[in-house]
Amino acid sequence: MTPNTLYCRWPFPYLFLCHSNSTNEASLNPYPLTKFLTWVQITIQTLFGSSSHLLFSTYYQFPKHISICSLSLGIFGSSLSQSPAMGETDSFFSNKSAKIFVAGHRGLVGSAIVRKLQSLGFTNLLLRTHADLDLTRQSDVESFFADEKPHYVVLAAAKVGGIHANNTYPADFIAINLQIQTNVIDSSYRHGVNKILFLGSSCIYPKFAPQPIPENALLSGPLEPTNEWYAVAKIAGIKMCQAYRIQHGFDAISAMPTNLYGPNDNFHPENSHVLPALMRRFHKAKVEGAKEVVVWGTGSPLREFLHVDDLADAVVFLLGNYSGLEHVNVGSGKEVTIKELAELVKEVVGFEGELVWDTSKPDGTPRKLMDSSKLASLGWKAKISLKDGLIDTYKWYLENVKQ
Numbered sequence: 001m002t003p004n005t006l007y008c009r010w011p012f013p014y015l016f017l018c019h020s021n022s023t024n025e026a027s028l029n030p031y032p033l034t035k036f037l038t039w040v041q042i043t044i045q046t047l048f049g050s051s052s053h054l055l056f057s058t059y060y061q062f063p064k065h066i067s068i069c070s071l072s073l074g075i076f077g078s079s080l081s082q083s084p085a086m087g088e089t090d091s092f093f094s095n096k097s098a099k100i101f102v103a104g105h106r107g108l109v110g111s112a113i114v115r116k117l118q119s120l121g122f123t124n125l126l127l128r129t130h131a132d133l134d135l136t137r138q139s140d141v142e143s144f145f146a147d148e149k150p151h152y153v154v155l156a157a158a159k160v161g162g163i164h165a166n167n168t169y170p171a172d173f174i175a176i177n178l179q180i181q182t183n184v185i186d187s188s189y190r191h192g193v194n195k196i197l198f199l200g201s202s203c204i205y206p207k208f209a210p211q212p213i214p215e216n217a218l219l220s221g222p223l224e225p226t227n228e229w230y231a232v233a234k235i236a237g238i239k240m241c242q243a244y245r246i247q248h249g250f251d252a253i254s255a256m257p258t259n260l261y262g263p264n265d266n267f268h269p270e271n272s273h274v275l276p277a278l279m280r281r282f283h284k285a286k287v288e289g290a291k292e293v294v295v296w297g298t299g300s301p302l303r304e305f306l307h308v309d310d311l312a313d314a315v316v317f318l319l320g321n322y323s324g325l326e327h328v329n330v331g332s333g334k335e336v337t338i339k340e341l342a343e344l345v346k347e348v349v350g351f352e353g354e355l356v357w358d359t360s361k362p363d364g365t366p367r368k369l370m371d372s373s374k375l376a377s378l379g380w381k382a383k384i385s386l387k388d389g390l391i392d393t394y395k396w397y398l399e400n401v402k403q
């Protein structure tokens with residue numbers, strides 16, 4: 001008998017169903033069964049709300065031609081809706097010496113997660129720079145996990161960039177991201193990690209997805225062409241987490257953040273995202289006394305922005321409070337046009353000249369507001385307003401980056 005890990009965490013009533021089959025080899029393949037279980041999971045969440053979970057394990061080849069599957073259904077309420085700040089009763093929050101590998105700890109997201117974990121008293125963070133450990137190198141990643149055996153992993157290392165970078169380097173965006181996530185997720189499973197959180201992005205959704213975009217809009221239509229290579233890699237990451245949970249019972253979860261900004265962002269003039277790009281350009285124009293600043297596109301696209309400290313709070317919340325199959329949207333729920341964003345950044349930086357629109361540059365997806373009600377129903381919501389977040393980020397920029 002080869003038992004896969006039985007995942008069972010909360011002391012709630014479970015419904016056990018058993019299925020046995022003694023006919024042929026095809027019946028030993030758990031795939032049709034796991035497709036069915038995925039369908040059951042989605043149906044359960046639709047019927048009972050997003051905090052309902054299907055927990056299951058498969059036992060097969062027992063004895064030679066018999067497959068037995070047990071599945072357990074737990075419907076949770078209050079334990080999942082409690083914020084870590086309120087209770088901290090969960091095992092993740094109670095073991096402050098757990099070894100947590102934050103991959104990409106010097107980036108925008110990774111550095112915010114490190115700050116959050118340290119502020120909560122976690123003392124055993126495992127951190128490696130890109131130079132120390134190149135996560136695209138499979139054997140190096142394997143050795144690292146074999147030696148270090150982390151308890152938790154947050155995967156915030158990735159090839160990341162704005163609309164121009166995504167459009168210009170499609171091979172890098174698909175290949176590097178597939179390599180990093182495949183190596184890290186697989187090694188995490190093989191070396192006994194308790195739980196991994198994979199970070200995707202709102203660009204996984206179809207270009208013309210319903211707004212606000214619910215989690216189940218995934219794979220329901222064609223992607224936005226400027227970032228489809230990156231999006232395909234991120235979708236593969238979500239599916240890899242789901243597959244490892246289904247086949248191996250591995251506690252792999254995925255969070256899908258909206259457009260982020262904050263300290264340690266990438267302020268590159270071309271390859272960055274819109275918010276840091278504009279902050280840098282307005283600052284430079286102010287210092288140099290320029291009369292105009294060029295902004296890309298038409299200004300009409302809508303984007304939802306989230307401060308990275310809010311995202312880090314949500315990531316840690318999910319580590320302690322969520323173990324479902326489906327990915328979870330993480331957004332602020334507030335959207336602005338690029339024109340409104342540009343006016344706001346201009347005001348915060350204190351630039352007094354004009355905006356000039358370069359319509360030869362792509363707009364990208366017209367609207368990308370995520371439906372974050374699933375996360376809200378678990379008990380989390382964003383706290384930092386865009387204006388406050390911009391003031392905080394500009395302060396950081398002046399202290400750390402200014403030319």
Ligand SMILES: NC(=O)C1=CN([C@@H]2O[C@H](COP(=O)(O)OP(=O)(O)OC[C@H]3O[C@@H](n4cnc5c(N)ncnc54)[C@H](OP(=O)(O)O)[C@@H]3O)[C@@H](O)[C@H]2O)C=CC1
Binds near residue numbers: 135156157200201
């Ligand atoms: N920024 C955003 O608006 C959004 C980001 N996300 C997601 O959040 C995650 C983090 O993004 P973000 O913090 O913005 O990105 P950053 O570019 O700021 O940071 C990425 C980090 O990954 C590291 N890294 C890249 N390649 C490798 C490698 N081969 N081996 C080891 N480390 C590597 C980088 O190290 P180094 O700098 O040394 O190369 C860096 O520390 C990504 O998965 C991204 O998709 C999701 C939605 C929006």
Ligand SMILES: C[C@H]1O[C@H](OP(=O)(O)OP(=O)(O)OC[C@H]2O[C@@H](n3cnc4c(=O)[nH]c(N)nc43)[C@H](O)[C@@H]2O)[C@@H](O)[C@@H](O)C1=O
Binds near residue numbers: 227
């Ligand atoms: C998070 C998300 O980020 C990327 O998608 P995006 O939301 O389109 O990202 P963006 O921040 O680069 O642009 C947003 C909007 O802003 C406009 N815009 C104006 N002026 C500048 C400018 O100066 N720089 C940039 N980058 N954009 C500008 C730009 O034309 C566009 O209309 C994905 O590729 C992918 O990485 C992803 O997942």
